[in-house]
Amino acid sequence: MTKLLENIFRLVNISMVNELNLLASKMGIDMWEVIEAAKTKPYGFMPFYPGPGVGGHCIPVDPFYLSWKARELNFFTRFIDLAAEINELMPHNVVTKVIWALNRRKKAVRGSKILVLGVAYKKDIDDPRESPAIPIIWDLLRKGGTVHYNDPYIPELRVNGATLKSVPLTKAALKQADCVVILTDHSAYDYGMIAKTAKLVIDTRNAIQRKAEHIVT
DSSP: OHHHHHHHHHHHHHHHHHHHHHHHHHHTOOHHHHHHHHTTSSSSOOOOOOOSOOOSSSTTTTHHHHHHHHHHTTOOOHHHHHHHHHHHHHHHHHHHHHHHHHHHTTOOSTTOEEEEEOOSSSTTOOOOTTOTHHHHHHHHHHTTOEEEEEOTTOSEEEETTEEEEOOOOOHHHHHHOSEEEEOSOOTTSOHHHHHHHOSOEEETTOOSOOOBTTEEO
């Protein structure tokens, strides 16, 4: 129960901040700035950050053990179910943001070259289990995009039965991409170089930490 509490706590709070980030975006508010301001309170606030969705073998899975047990007892865990629903929508929202950003540049996903940076479910690890990168890449491929990825920790990735291979992250690769999507904020990435070289960046982790016309958070 202790481990379940810890995982549910993170799932609920990450899902909450993801939903607030979607609302803040519509209101023209930078959610990352809001979180930084809230962190100045000396007690009572624990920061959680928006992202492309929760992955891994714990947070997206373990809470449902308790949800299943609760249903056996005729008890319904609404927080868990709602948090999971929001989390499952996040990859779709990333794809929607890619479509919107490309459309602003008079491009469609179909035929566009898209470079995904990071497919592990969190930074600096080699584990893609339940990573939101997988449904995001698959959705972009289904929509006709030419999708490549780079991850210094994961040389190969299975996406809906197909095997993709990590491509080298070079200035040429960044320049050729119509859109670069940062899904995992690995420490190995040179975010200054990425921001300077890429034509369009969807930064789902606020890894670049700067504002520019071609950077979308």
